[in-house]
Structures are given as C-alpha cells and as structure tokens.
Amino acid sequence: MPRPVDARDKQLIEAPCREVLLGAISPMDDAARERARSTFDSNELAAFLHDGEDKLQRREELVKLLSSQPWGDKTHRYFLTREQEYVGGLKAMVGMWQQMRQGRLSLEDGIAMRSLAYFPGGLELHIGMFIPTLLSQGTPEQQAKWLPMSNRLQIIGTYAQTELGHGTFVRGLQTVAVYDEASREFVVHTPSLEAHKWWPGGLGKTATHVILMARLFAQGRDYGPHAFVVQIRDMATHLPLPGITVGDIGPKMGFNSVDNGYLAFDHVRIPRDAMLMRFSQVTEEGRYVPPPPDNQKASYATMVYVRATIVRDSGDFLSRAVTIATRYTAVRRQTASKLGEPELQARQLPPLLLPACWPVLDYDNVQQTLLPLLARAYSLVFMGRSMMDMYNSFDAARSRGDFGVLPELHALSSGLKALCTDITAAGIEACRRQCGGHGYMLASGLPTLFNSYVQNCTWEGDNSVMYLQAARYLVKNVLAAQAGKPITGSAKYLSSAAQQADAKCGVSTADDWRSPAHQLAALTRVAAQLAAQATQVLARAGGGRVAFDGEPWNNSTVDLIRAARAHVALYLHQNFVDCVEAAASQRALGAAASGVLRELMQLHGVVLLLEASSDLLEGGYCSGRQAGMLREQQRALVRSLRPNAISLADSFAYPDYQLNSALGRKDGNVYQALLDSARISPLNATHEGPAWKEVLEPLLSPAVRSRL
Numbered sequence: 001m002p003r004p005v006d007a008r009d010k011q012l013i014e015a016p017c018r019e020v021l022l023g024a025i026s027p028m029d030d031a032a033r034e035r036a037r038s039t040f041d042s043n044e045l046a047a048f049l050h051d052g053e054d055k056l057q058r059r060e061e062l063v064k065l066l067s068s069q070p071w072g073d074k075t076h077r078y079f080l081t082r083e084q085e086y087v088g089g090l091k092a093m094v095g096m097w098q099q100m101r102q103g104r105l106s107l108e109d110g111i112a113m114r115s116l117a118y119f120p121g122g123l124e125l126h127i128g129m130f131i132p133t134l135l136s137q138g139t140p141e142q143q144a145k146w147l148p149m150s151n152r153l154q155i156i157g158t159y160a161q162t163e164l165g166h167g168t169f170v171r172g173l174q175t176v177a178v179y180d181e182a183s184r185e186f187v188v189h190t191p192s193l194e195a196h197k198w199w200p201g202g203l204g205k206t207a208t209h210v211i212l213m214a215r216l217f218a219q220g221r222d223y224g225p226h227a228f229v230v231q232i233r234d235m236a237t238h239l240p241l242p243g244i245t246v247g248d249i250g251p252k253m254g255f256n257s258v259d260n261g262y263l264a265f266d267h268v269r270i271p272r273d274a275m276l277m278r279f280s281q282v283t284e285e286g287r288y289v290p291p292p293p294d295n296q297k298a299s300y301a302t303m304v305y306v307r308a309t310i311v312r313d314s315g316d317f318l319s320r321a322v323t324i325a326t327r328y329t330a331v332r333r334q335t336a337s338k339l340g341e342p343e344l345q346a347r348q349l350p351p352l353l354l355p356a357c358w359p360v361l362d363y364d365n366v367q368q369t370l371l372p373l374l375a376r377a378y379s380l381v382f383m384g385r386s387m388m389d390m391y392n393s394f395d396a397a398r399s400r401g402d403f404g405v406l407p408e409l410h411a412l413s414s415g416l417k418a419l420c421t422d423i424t425a426a427g428i429e430a431c432r433r434q435c436g437g438h439g440y441m442l443a444s445g446l447p448t449l450f451n452s453y454v455q456n457c458t459w460e461g462d463n464s465v466m467y468l469q470a471a472r473y474l475v476k477n478v479l480a481a482q483a484g485k486p487i488t489g490s491a492k493y494l495s496s497a498a499q500q501a502d503a504k505c506g507v508s509t510a511d512d513w514r515s516p517a518h519q520l521a522a523l524t525r526v527a528a529q530l531a532a533q534a535t536q537v538l539a540r541a542g543g544g545r546v547a548f549d550g551e552p553w554n555n556s557t558v559d560l561i562r563a564a565r566a567h568v569a570l571y572l573h574q575n576f577v578d579c580v581e582a583a584a585s586q587r588a589l590g591a592a593a594s595g596v597l598r599e600l601m602q603l604h605g606v607v608l609l610l611e612a613s614s615d616l617l618e619g620g621y622c623s624g625r626q627a628g629m630l631r632e633q634q635r636a637l638v639r640s641l642r643p644n645a646i647s648l649a650d651s652f653a654y655p656d657y658q659l660n661s662a663l664g665r666k667d668g669n670v671y672q673a674l675l676d677s678a679r680i681s682p683l684n685a686t687h688e689g690p691a692w693k694e695v696l697e698p699l700l701s702p703a704v705r706s707r708l
C-alpha cells in the first residue's frame with residue numbers, strides 16, 4: 001500500500017517545484033499577450049469577412065442551439081467507432097434539418113449549422129449532388145415529382161457515377177440502361193465486375209434513390225452516359241429492391257461517418273420518365289432526341305456547381321487548420337535560449353519572456369510556414385466567394401438559355417478546384433506538423449481535418465485531370481491568340497503574350513516586390529510562358545499538329561498541368577488583389593485592418609512567385625538577384641505580419657465549438673484541454689484497461705508479482 005503524503009514529503013518537494021516553475025507562463029496569459037500585440041481590431045475584420053456583425057451574432061446563437069442538442073455534442077467525437085460515426089453523422093444532419101423545419105430557419109442558417117457541426121454523413125450527397133442534379137437536369141415535371149420528397153427527406157438520394165473499373169473516363173462506364181419500346185421502360189444492368197458502382201456517398205446504408213449515370217441504349221444505339229433516377233431500397237423496410245445489390249465499401253482514410261457504397265443491377269426495370277430529360281430525351285417510341293446544340297454542355301453545369309462549392313470550402317478548411325496552428329504555436333513554448341544570448345536580446349519581446357522558452361511561432365521556420373498559410377487561407381476565402389458569385393451569375397444567365405460563359409467557367413472551376421484543394425490539403429498537413437507531437441492527437445482536430453479533407457483532391461475529378469481540363473481551354477486560347485483572334489476572360493493576357501515575350505522584370509529593390517503591379521506582371525509572364533511552352537510541346541508531340549487527345553496529349557501532360565496551374569495561380573492572385581482593392585475603395589475597413597489585409601495580399605503574391613521562381617529565371621524575366629529579393633521580401637512581410645498572426649486567425653471567427661480542437665481553443669488553455677480529452681478516452685473507462693483479464697493478467701504471473 002502506498003504511504004500517505006506527509007509533511008516531510010511536502011517540504012522536500014516545495015523548493016524544487018518553486019524552482020522549476022520559476023518563470024513559467026500560462027498559455028492563457030500568452031494568448032492574451034499575443035492579442036494585445038495586434039495592430040488592428042480582429043472583430044472588425046471578422047465582421048467584414050462574414051458580411052456583418054449580425055451574421056456573427058447569428059452564428060453564436062446557432063452554436064448555442066447545436067451544442068445543446070445530444071446530436072450536436074462534440075465531446076466524444078474523436079472516440080467514436082465507425083458505426084457510431086455513421087449513425088452520429090446521420091443524426092446530426094437529420095437533427096439540423098428538423099431544427100430548420102420546426103424553427104423555420106433560413107437556408108443560410110442551415111448552411112451555417114452544417115459547417116459549425118461538421119459531421120459529414122449519409123446525407124452529404126443528397127444535398128450536394130442529388131438535389132442539384134434534379135434541379136439542373138430534371139424537367140419541370142420531374143422536379144415537381146422528386147424535389148418535394150427530397151426536400152422533406154422522404155426519399156434520400158446519392159449520385160452514382162464512378163464504377164470499380166471506371167472513374168475519370170466517364171464515357172467508359174459500363175452500367176447500361178437499355179430502352180424497351182414494348183414496355184416503355186429502361187432495363188438497367190451491371191454487365192461486369194468492373195461495372196459495379198463504387199464510391200457514392202450515402203449509398204452504402206442510407207440512400208433510397210440514386211441518380212444513376214448509365215450508358216443509354218435506344219433502338220440499338222449507344223448514346224453514352226445519361227442520368228436516371230432509380231429507387232434502390234424499399235421505402236418500408238429499407239431492404240434492397242429485387243435485382244439490386246448494395247452495401248458499404250468499408251473503412252477509408254477519413255470521412256468514415258459517410259457510408260460510401262457499392263451497387264449492382266440485375267436486369268432492373270425503371271420507367272421511361274426515370275431518365276432526366278431536361279436536355280435530351282427518349283420518346284415513348286424509343287427515338288433519342290439529343291440536347292439542342294447550345295445546351296449540349298448543360299450537364300457540365302452540375303459539375304461546375306459542385307467544383308465551385310469545393311473551391312469555396314477550400315478556404316474554410318485551410319482557415320480552420322491555420323487558426324488551430326497559429327493559436328497553438330503562439331502559446332506553445334519550447335527550447336529555452338540562454339539568458340543574454342545576443343539574438344534573444346535583439347528580439348522585441350517583453351522582458352518577462354526573456355528567461356523562458358520562446359513561443360514556437362517565434363521560430364523563423366514556424367512563422368515562415370504559418371504566415372504564408374494565413375495569407376493563402378485569406379486568398380482562398382476570397383476566391384471561394386468570387387467563384388460562387390461567378391456560378392450564380394452563370395446560373396441566372398443559364399435560366400435565360402444563355403450558356404455563353406460555360407466553357408470559361410468550366411475551365412476555371414476545374415483548374416481552381418485542383419489548385420485550391422492542393423493548397424489546402426498541403427496546408428492542413430503543414431499546420432499539423434508545426435504543432436509537433438500534439439498535432440498528431442485527434443484531439444488537436446488537425447488529423448481529422450486532413451483525413452476528411454484530402455479526398456477533395458480526388459473526388460469530383462482527380463486534380464491532375466482537373467488541371468488538364470483547364471489546360472485544354474488554355475491551349476485553345478493560345479492557338480486563338482496566335483491566330484490573332486480576340487481573347488476574353490481569364491486568358492485575356494494571352495492576346496499580348498507574344499509582344500511581351502521579351503519584357504524584363506522592373507523590380508530593383510526587395511520592397512518593389514510588394515507592388516501588385518510587379519507581382520501580377522511576373523505571374524502573368526510565367527502563365528503566358530508556360531502556356532506557350534505547353535502548346536509547343538503538344539504541337540511537337542503531334543508532329544506539328546495540336547491534338548487534344550491520344551499519344552501527343554498524353555506525352556505533354558506534365559507541361560500542360562504546369563501551364564494550367566500557373567494560369568489559375570495568376571487568377572487566384574488577381575482575385576485577391578481585386579478584393580483588397582475593392583475593400584479599400586469602398587472603405588469597407590479602417591486603415592489598420594485594410595493595411596494588414598494588403599500586406600497579406602502582398603505576401604500571397606510573393607509566395608506564389610517564390611514557387612514560380614525557377615520559371616521566372618528560366619524564361620529570363622528575372623535576374624538571380626531579383627529572384628533572391630523575393631525571399632528577402634517574404635521574410636520582411638512575415639516579420640511585419642507576425643504581431644497580427646493571432647488576430648488574423650481570430651478574424652476567421654471560428655467558435656471553439658466548430659474547431660473542436662484542444663490546441664485551437666481561443667483562450668489558449670491547451671494543456672488542460674488535452675488532459676480533459678484524454679480522460680474521456682474509452683480506454684480509460686477502467687483503471688486496469690480492457691486487455692487486463694484476457695492478455696496481461698495471465699502474462700504478469702502471480703509468481704513474478706510476488707517477487708516485486
């Protein structure tokens with residue numbers, strides 16, 4: 001039996017404890033001190049980013065509402081089994097939906113709740129793909145039939161396109177829908193193992209219906225993939241309907257609350273009006289009516305919408321990660337410097353901090369990683385808004401039958417989907433690594449954020465394939481520019497590319513690199529240069545002819561991807577510059593916040609240019625000295641922004657509830673939060689642990705124990 005603590009123990013311990021705690025600083029004090037260093041008001045910037053204080057206030061109310069619900073409680077979120085995650089994700093979504101109906105909450109409230117609760121589940125695809133596809137590809141009659149039931153969750157849908165053997169190459173899908181004129185039905189069939197549908201979210205155990213992409217055959221002819229609404233489960237029993245095989249595909253790297261599924265059909269009959277016929281039809285007699293030429297690309301509209309939302313969400317995810325990492329690294333102290341060390345004395349830290357370890361955010365390597373990520377997160381947030389604005393104005397034009405901007409929007413949304421998700425996936429992981437060991441804890445919030453986010457680089461089109469879609473558009477514009485045709489839209493800069501080919505960078509000091517004009521000129525040059533290079537490589541591969549498929553295209557994809565990436569990087573930065581300029585001209589922010597935002601925008605440009613520096617040098621646009629000044633300017637901007645790091649993170653205004661991170665807490669009380677989180681681990685439910693009886697007790701034999 002252990003001896004009780006007595007006065008002598010206490011006396012022995014007291015002085016050493018006092019010594020080791022000398023100079024110890026509470027992380028909460030650190031967090032407060034960090035905020036005191038800021039040169040601008042984070043509440044002001046937060047209100048600007050969220051379209052007004054009333055929106056922020058509303059979010060607080062929604063947090064209260066969510067956290068008071070059993071399905072909204074996040075305390076045990078990181079300890080759930082797969083089954084619990086799946087059920088929990090569904091309960092959360094259904095709970096929010098019920099709140100919306102009962103409280104007559106707005107769609108905006110619904111979107112905000114979904115982001116606050118962040119518990120993706122079996123309804124993701126219902127909301128994200130099933131309903132949007134009905135809206136974009138259904139006839140008014142089909143919408144009248146399916147949408148009310150969908151909106152009331154009386155049916156739950158998903159989007160089943162990808163097959164085990166066929167993903168990117170949609171035309172290669174093997175699931176068939178063959179029209180039977182005699183019965184005026186389609187017969188849907190899965191002809192091979194490879195043709196099993198694989199991946200659709202919510203298909204595994206939740207969905208009652210799917211939008212099925214299947215190869216349409218009518219009067220013996222193959223018309224390629226078309227969309228059909230197919231019921232797959234019995235509405236009373238939830239069992240698969242006859243001829244349907246369906247199930248969950250098993251655990252994944254992340255996103256395990258979502259039941260991605262597999263699906264096969266065995267000669268399943270569906271009515272003729274199951275085919276979504278807004279643009280193409282099959283008549284009762286089986287005659288195929290193709291979409292009107294102008295509308296041929298109408299089905300791209302859904303893709304554009306989904307990609308636009310992915311672009312929008314990228315800023316959301318990166319800003320969450322960078323908020324966690326910035327707050328934590330501002331209070332995490334590590335590696336004491338010796339008193340009186342010259343570097344330490346030179347630093348402008350309050351005297352109180354001198355004997356202690358530095359906040360890790362003060363290490364150059366950490367701040368040179370996190371501040372650029374803060375800049376990127378702001379850029380992505382602005383890009384997401386602009387992307388949705390572009391989609392909404394396209395949508396308005398589309399309802400008037402005007403699809404004119406679709407090729408441009410399709411290329412942009414594809415390229416930006418790839419670039420923004422690449423930046424965010426890499427950024428979340430970089431944030432995790434800046435948080436050291438604790439970043440590896442699920443309780444930090446970062447591993448789950450990464451694991452659930454990184455799929456965005458693959459789904460809805462693998463990023464390389466997305467860049468190639470943008471490259472196709474780019475090369476067409478290069479050829480048009482070379483033929484002297486007028487170029488509009490995002491590739492307009494190609495019109496004057498040939499005349500600008502010999503232009504040289506005008507930067508003479510490192511500070512010159514702060515100028516948006518210099519930054520955009522350099523990024524434009526890189527984009528034009530890589531677009532021309534890729535077109536040349538493609539033409540050479542085709543023996544002088546530019547081909548958009550086959551071996552020549554395949555042999556040029558590395559150059560094409562590089563060109564597309566440079567094109568969208570330019571667009572991304574131009575958008576950041578435009579948003580900052582607009583905020584300044586509308587006096588939407590006071591001078592201090594406006595100035596900080598401008599510095600972030602400058603840093604963003606420098607970061608993109610540093611990534612492109614080998615191209616700047618290779619194309620002869622910059623000298624080695626000018627390229628070197630970029631690094632100098634990055635360091636200067638990071639130093640200048642450093643005092644505002646935590647306030648820039650605060651301006652994203654994530655409530656603690658939303659981040660659900662022991663490290664990202666606003667009050668800085670990180671160690672208490674980690675300990676609290678560990679205490680509720682199911683492994684800690686008993687002192688001896690779940691392996692004691694079965695494994696450890698027989699091993700640690702009584703004979704050995706008696707000798708101790």
Ligand SMILES: Cc1cc2nc3c(=O)[nH]c(=O)nc-3n(C[C@H](O)[C@H](O)[C@H](O)COP(=O)(O)OP(=O)(O)OC[C@H]3O[C@@H](n4cnc5c(N)ncnc54)[C@H](O)[C@@H]3O)c2cc1C
Pocket residue numbers: 125158159160161162166167168169198199200201255260455458459460461462463464465468557
């Ligand atoms: C989490 C998650 C959820 C998903 N949800 C759904 C869903 O709800 N519904 C649905 O239908 N699908 C869904 N998918 C499937 C997803 O859309 C596909 O995985 C994605 O489109 C990529 O296709 P693939 O898996 O066939 O990759 P592949 O095409 O096999 O790609 C493999 C590699 O080949 C390269 N490649 C392929 N084709 C080309 C080309 N033409 N040129 C150059 N390179 C090429 C790619 O870049 C990649 O590097 C989901 C996937 C994931 C991971």
